Every structure is written in structure tokens, then in C-alpha cells.
Amino acid sequence: MIKEKAPGKLYIAGEYAVVEPGNSAIIVAVNQFVTASIEASDLPVGNIISKQYQNNVLSWRRRGSELVVDNRDNPYHYILSAISIIEELAILMDRKLKTFNLYINSDLDSSDGKKYGLGSSAAVTVATIKAVAKFYNIQLTKELLFKLASIAHLDVQGNGSLGDIAASVYGGWIAYQSFNRDWLNSMRRTKDLEDILRTPWPQLKIELLTLPSDLKLLIGWTGSPASTSDLVDQVATTSYQETDSYHEFLNKSAACLRRMIVGFHEADSSIIKHEISNNRRLLQELSLFSGVQIETDALSRFCDIAEKFDGAAKSSGAGGGDCGIVIMQNANTPEKMINEWRKNDIQPLNLDIHHVTEIN
Template sequence: MISAQAPGKLYIAGEYAVVEPGYPAIIVALNQFVTVTITPSQDYGRIASKQYQENSLYWQRQGTELVFDNRDNPFHYILSAIRLTEQYAQVLGKPLAMYHLNVNSDLDSADGKKYGLGSSAAVTVATIKALCQFYDIPMTKDRLFKLAAIAHLDVQGNGSLGDIAASVYGGWIAYQAFDHDWLASARRELSLNDLLTTTWPGLQIELLTPPESLELMIGWTGTPASTSHLVDKVAIFKATQRQEYHAFLDESRDCLHRMIDGFHNQDLAAIQHEIAVNRDLLNRLARLSHVTIETTLLKTMCDIAVQVGGAAKSSGAGGGDCGIVIIDAANNLAHLLKEWQVRGIEPLKLNVHHVIE
């Protein structure tokens, strides 16, 4: 049996702007995982998930194609990852085989609470990692990111792919998206092998080292958010108020560059200051685009953290899900945690996950 894991993620700063090439974000990988296992099979294959036990998917082969018994299934990202990885396996001369693939995720709670930790990205990455082991395909992080990014885009159609980067590289990363239009053209012109080895315009991924005193706290508001719905609303704002949108982009870029410098300089106060700036920028974007990014409970969560010396903001698209706090580890955090719990904010006991080479 072959097994591979990929971690979930949370955005620290740079949301919304990061969907544009050249505008950075900071993302962190967390120690909650999607695990994919593969066991060889003879006559048919099965894709199953502990989270979707009633929706196991059975498949057979017609030549090199996977043929499925049913089309209505929750496994689109897995199927896309399989399709692309097997295409790459064929390029490398690997014969295709039958197998059972099983998925288990602890990115959501045992009772089904969705925390917004990027499960679709993690399952895409874990599936590709497992299949590369199964087919004995050597895989660098750079190539893994590119394969997973293409597979994810084939399903989702948009997004920055920063969550893919977090699942692949782990730790704290500074991320800038690649040019999606270039990729669409390059896929028509380049072989898959060339696509994985060439430089992708605009793509930047840098591992960051946080100050030793930095403590990351995560609060969950109990309300799942629809990222795609929120992003669609901001896209309308982008199309109708271009000057205001570009002002937001430029200020977000400058803020993130200063925040990244704070990591380079091990300057916790500078990082905290820019977290507060980024929160204000996102709230301004929310007002201009009529999108609820910082819900009432997210605002309460952040305000409590600020009162005890932390810097806080929503994480990801907002509208619910998680907020993050950057605070000095020497602070007494008991009061903050008590105030959160009184208001129904669940502290998530998660740590940063570093990918070992």
C-alpha cells in the first residue's frame, strides 16, 4: 500500500489581491492533512473517501482512459489529478495500472465542521504524490506544484493557487501567482514535460522564517464561507470600478512587501503593523464591493485580540470561517481564549507544518 499526505493551509495576508499575477500573499501550511492511499487492483478500480462513504466511485479502463460507472460524484479534484498524473506517467513511458484509491481528511472536524483549510488543494496534491509513488515517478516540489496547479485549475477555472503552494512547500510562504493567460497558451504549445520544466511567468514562492517570538492563533467563527461566491462579487467590483480596484491592489502589494521584509528582519512589530494595515484594506474593499468579508463575529474575534496586544484579521475570502492572530508568545493568552469561547469562537489548536525534503 502506498500513502501520501498534504497539509491544509490558511492565508495570513494578501487575500483577493493575490489572484492577480505580481501581487503577493503570505500563506501558512498547517498540521492537518488529507491522506491518499493506493493499493494495486486487477479488474477494476475504486475511489473512496471516509468523508463520502455513500459515494464510492468505481472505474475501469478503456485503453489509457479511466471510464466511470457514474458521473455525479464529489471527487472532481481527485479525478483531475489522476488524469494529469497518468498523462505525465505515459510521457515517461510508465505502463498504466489498476488500483484502489482511498482518501481520508482531517481538515474538517469529526462532526463535519468545515474550517476552510483548503481541502480541495490538499487532496489534489496528496493524490498526485501518491500516484507518483505508485508509478515510480521522481517528483520535485516545483513539478508537483505545477502538476497540481494545472489539475486544480481544470476543475476550478480560477484562483491564485496559493493553497496548492502551501500544501506542496509547507511552512510559511510568500506567494505570487503566475500568469493564467500564459499558462492557457503554453498548454496548447508545449508538451506536458516541457510545461513542468519551464519557468512560469510571475510565479514566485519563497519560504519565510517567522520571528521566534511570533505566535499564530486561529479562531473559527462557526460559519462556513463560500469563497467562490465572494470572489465572484469582487470580480464584478473589479470590472465596474477599475480605478478603486487597482488602488486596492497597489496598496496590498506595498503592504505585503513590507510584511515580508518584517519576516526577513525578524521584526514582529513590523509584521503586526502590516497585518492591521491589510485588515483595513480588506474592510475598505468590502465596503466598495458590497461584500461581507469581516463578519460581525470575525470583527469581535479580531477586536478581542487587538485589546491584548495582538494583530488580527480575517483569513482567506472571509465571510465566515477563520480569523488569524499574530501575537507575541510571551503574552498571557488565557484571557483572549476565554473571551473567544464566551462568544462562541472556537480556538483551533493547529501548528505550522514544515515539509521535510
């Protein structure tokens, strides 16, 4: 049995702006994982079994090189897309396609199935590609894994920056600059996979960062799962996107992220904390002009409580619920802050940073 895993993620800063090519975000990988296990099947039918989906079994067959699913209306779209893209590469490498059983297990969600907003769709895509690649004896670099997972994820979701894919692949703290997805869509229509993987992707940049040793990250969950793709679509379809205010938001976010990345390079905690708070204000402005609720009442309470205890806080990811993050000094004891969160129905999440070393 081959087993591979991929971590979840949390956005620290740069949400929404990073959807536009060339804009940046800071993201961190956390120590909660999706695990994909794979074994060969002696039968003409393969199965995908996921604890995420109440152990529903999805059966599939081969029709030539095509993977054919009996039930089109299923929750396994990201898994199937991941299998499809790595098998497209396997064919280019003259690997013989085989039938297999794939088992998916996730601890990115709560015990009752509620989503924490840790990027489960990205993690399951990455974990599946890693497992199937090892099954076919395909060596992956981080860059190759990122590109394959990005193609698979974008084929399903259709929007987003793919920063959560980068976090699952590279681990730790990263500065991620998004690539031009229109270029990728055009390449998928006109070029084969080998050309796409070999070609540098316009504007893509991924840099590992180190959090200054005097800072710590704390996370709280408001208990209101939100759909990233839905919220991104809402901002994308609003007329606000065509206004000067939106372009001003993009410029301000880019400047904020540049300063924050300098703060990481120089281990300047005051810069990082200041720009976290600044990024919160920028997202509030975006929410006001777009009419899309990013910072819910619960997230506002979360942030306001953190600021009382000298923490720099904001919503994480698309907002609309899910998680908030706090950066605060190590010297500050967070117990009183956490107790106040609990009084406001905010659940602290005991997560650590996950660092990725090698893939295979």
C-alpha cells in the same frame, strides 16, 4: 499500500489581491492533513473511497489511457483531475497505466463534516498526485509537484491564486507570488505537458519565511464555512474590479506585503503586526467598494477581541466566515482572549505549523 499526505493551509495576508498575477500573499501550512493511500487492483474496475464523502465509493474503468467514471455527478472532481494530470505525465515517461484503489482520508474538517477553511481541495489534490506518482515510481520535486497540482486544481476550480497548493507542497511559512493563469490556460491548449512543466511560469515566486521567535500564531473558527471560489467570483464579476479603487487596493496590498516580507527577513515583529492590521483594513475597504462581505460580524468580533489583548488580527482566506488569524507576542498569555472568543461562539483551533522536508 502506498500512503502520502499533504497539509492544509491558512492565509496570513494578501487575500484577493494575490488572485491577480504578480501579486503576493503570505500563507502558512498547518498540521492537519489529507492522506491518500493507493494499492493495485486485480479487477478491471478501480475504486476511490473517501471518508470525506461519507465513504462513498466512486468506481472507474479504463478506456485506453482514459479514466472513465460511471457517475458524472460526483464530489471527487479534484481527485480525478489529480489522477488525470499525473497519469498524463506517466504516459510521457512510458509508464504502463494500471488499475488501482485509492483511499482518501482528511482531518481538515470538523468531526461533523463542517469545513474549517484549511484548503481541503488543494491538499487532496497534492496528496493524490504524490500517492499516484509513487505508485508509478515517478520522482517529484517540489516545483514539479506544485505545477502538476496547480494544473489539476485550476482545471476544476477555474479561478484562485493557487497559493493553497503552494502551502501544501512547500510547507511552513511562505511568501507566494501568483503566476499568470491566462498564460497557463493558453499553454494547455497549445503545448504538451512536458513543455509546460519545463518552461518557467511567468511571475511565479515562492519563498520560505521564518516567523520571528517572539511571535506566535493563534487561530479561531467562527463556525460559518464559506466557499472560496464563490467569493472570488463575486469580487471578479463586480464592476468594482474596473475602477481606480480596485487598482488602488492592489497597489496598497502589494506595498503592504512587501513591507511584511521585509519584516520577516529582518525578524521585525512590530512591522509584521502592523502590516497584519493594515491588511485587515485593506480587505474592509475592498468589501465596502465591492459589496462582497469578507469580514462577517463573527470575524469582526474575533478581530476586535484579539486587538484588546494586543494581537494583530484579520480574517483568513476569502473570509465570509471560516477562520481568523492572530499574531501576538509570545509573552502575552492568550487564555483570557480565548475565553472571550468562546463566549462569542468562536472556536480556537489548536494547530501548529507543518514544515515539509522531502517529497519522496
